[in-house]
Amino acid sequence: GQNIDQPTEMTATEGAIVQINCTYQTSGFNGLFWYQQHAGEAPTFLSYNVLDGLEEKGRFSSFLSRSKGYSYLLLKELQMKDSASYLCAVWNSGYSTLTFGKGTMLLVSP
Amino acid sequence: DADVTQTPRNRITKTGKRIMLECSQTKGHDRMYWYRQDPGLGLRLIYYSFDVKDINKGEISDGYSVSRQAQAKFSLSLESAIPNQTALYFCATSDPTGGNEQYFGPGTRLTVT
Numbered sequence: 001g002q003n004i005d006q007p008t009e010m011t012a013t014e015g016a017i018v019q020i021n022c023t024y025q026t027s028g029f030n031g032l033f034w035y036q037q038h039a040g041e042a043p044t045f046l047s048y049n050v051l052d053g054l055e056e057k058g059r060f061s062s063f064l065s066r067s068k069g070y071s072y073l074l075l076k077e078l079q080m081k082d083s084a085s086y087l088c089a090v091w092n093s094g095y096s097t098l099t100f101g102k103g104t105m106l107l108v109s110p
Numbered sequence: 111d112a113d114v115t116q117t118p119r120n121r122i123t124k125t126g127k128r129i130m131l132e133c134s135q136t137k138g139h140d141r142m143y144w145y146r147q148d149p150g151l152g153l154r155l156i157y158y159s160f161d162v163k164d165i166n167k168g169e170i171s172d173g174y175s176v177s178r179q180a181q182a183k184f185s186l187s188l189e190s191a192i193p194n195q196t197a198l199y200f201c202a203t204s205d206p207t208g209g210n211e212q213y214f215g216p217g218t219r220l221t222v223t
Contacts (some may be wrong), residue, residue, distance in 0.1 A: 008150075031210065042200060042214035043153070087153065091210055096141070096160070097168070098212060102152035 002026045004101035006088050011107045012078055020073045020104045022088030030093035034062050034073045037085045037103070046073070046086075075106075083108045113137045114215035116201050122221045123191050131186045131218050133201030141204045142184040143212065144168075144176060146197040153200065159184055191222045 003025040012018040024032070031050040035043035049055055049064035049071060061074040073086055088101040114135045123129050133142065144156040155168030157176040165176060173195060177185045188195055198219050202212040 033211070040198075040217075040219075042216050044214070045211050048209060048211060089153075095166075096206065096210075097143075097155055097158060098210075099155075099169075100145075100153040102150065 002090060002092065002099040004088055004090055004099060006086075006101045006104045008102070009105045009107070011109065014078055014080060014108055014110050016078050017074065017076050018078060018106065020075070020086050020088075020106065022071045022073075022101060024069050024071070024088070024090050024101075026069075026090050026092065026099070028092045028094035029066065029090060031091040032062075032064055032071045033087075033089040033091065033098065034060075034071075035087040035089060037087060039084075043087055078108050080108050080110070082106065114201060114203055114213055116199075116215040116218050118218060119216065120219045122223065124223055125192055127191050129188045129191055129220070131199055131201075131220070133184045133186070133215055135182050135201075135203045135213075135215075137203055137205070137213060138181070139203040139205045139213075140181060141206065142178070143202040143204070144174075144184070144186045145200045145202065146170070146195075147200060147217075148197050156186065188220075191220075193222045196220060196222045 006022045034046040037043040047062035054063045059076045064071045085103040087103045089098045143158040145153045159178045175187045201215040204212045
């Protein structure tokens with residue numbers, strides 16, 4: 001089975017840095033995705049980590065530790081448009097499917 | 111034009127009615143998925159298909175059926191809709207040679223009264 005945990009809500013200030021954590025317990029792990037979803041819209045891809053370490057992509061970075069079952073998404077220089085839900089998802093190679101966490105709602109205030 | 115489209119975008123129906131949600135894609139991907147999203151529960155997989163002849167149940171398939179009419183088309187049916195099927199439904203596609211990233215359609219908001 002799959003168990004994925006991430007905080008329900010977070011708040012931060014424009015210009016700040018925020019870290020959204022995700023822990024998972026799963027069989028057949030073969031990578032972790034982060035998606036961004038604005039209210040009422042489709043999720044859009046942010047990052048994919050297969051190996052341990054940090055992947056940086058502009059203002060967004062994602063980290064993975066497979067031995068600890070842990071990942072985080074780091075958002076720098078926060079902008080108002082970053083207010084959205086951030087979904088952590090684990091790739092299960094056995095079924096070739098994604099299992100999503102419940103998402104973290106991030107509210108960025110001025 | 112959008113790569114993954116869903117019709118209808120919004121639908122209100124009554125309990126007991128049959129309803130079909132349609133998904134089309136121009137990405138040329140073999141793999142297609144149907145999810146539902148409920149507040150506080152995240153995205154949950156209903157059915158998925160890896161090619162026209164391959165259909166698989168997901169986490170919450172009861173009360174739903176699917177049809178893969180072609181590589182580009184994957185439909186989700188509710189044979190007899192019930193109020194707890196009120197949700198936001200997403201279709202997605204992926205290409206295993208492209209890193210398994212899933213591309214989502216815009217969603218269908220379904221309300222069952």
